[in-house]
Amino acid sequence: MSIALLLMVTLGGLACVQSRGLDSQSRVKTTLGYKVASRVRAKAPRSVLLLRIWITRPEPSKEEIIRLTKILKAKYSNETRLQVLIFDSKKEADDFSDLYEFAGYSYWRAKYWLDRNTKDEYVEYCEQTKEPCKKIQRIDLKRLD
Numbered sequence: 001m002s003i004a005l006l007l008m009v010t011l012g013g014l015a016c017v018q019s020r021g022l023d024s025q026s027r028v029k030t031t032l033g034y035k036v037a038s039r040v041r042a043k044a045p046r047s048v049l050l051l052r053i054w055i056t057r058p059e060p061s062k063e064e065i066i067r068l069t070k071i072l073k074a075k076y077s078n079e080t081r082l083q084v085l086i087f088d089s090k091k092e093a094d095d096f097s098d099l100y101e102f103a104g105y106s107y108w109r110a111k112y113w114l115d116r117n118t119k120d121e122y123v124e125y126c127e128q129t130k131e132p133c134k135k136i137q138r139i140d141l142k143r144l145d
Helices: 003-010 062-075 090-095
Strands: 014-020 027-042 048-055 081-087 110-115 120-125 137-140
Touching: 027 062, 027 090, 048 090, 062 081, 062 110, 062 120, 062 137, 081 090
Parallel strands: 048 081
Antiparallel strands: 014 027, 027 048, 081 110, 110 120, 120 137
């Protein structure tokens, strides 16, 4: 990991994500910023850090969300278990309640789960916006490393 990326992660959660197109000469630089709306540590039965974050740019791609999970994994490297709910707006992150999650519907854009003890790591991602998500895609991140 580059020093510049570590500094960005350490100094405020701004993730600079780079992707390359088919033409190796052209580079597209995208900044996917995020802010933490809430941070709670659940203690029982095993400790887990629960974060709710919102992204500052609308309509992130699945690839950008996956890159963001890698940055979160590095930033919270001392956490054994981590769950991050990723929202499209501050309002959605602030207004979210676990009571809204029922019957397969969700108001978050993505959910990242990491358990360093069991080596379980995945992201559940929804491409749909504005309405409760009805079709959630689960991506096993262990297979992508």
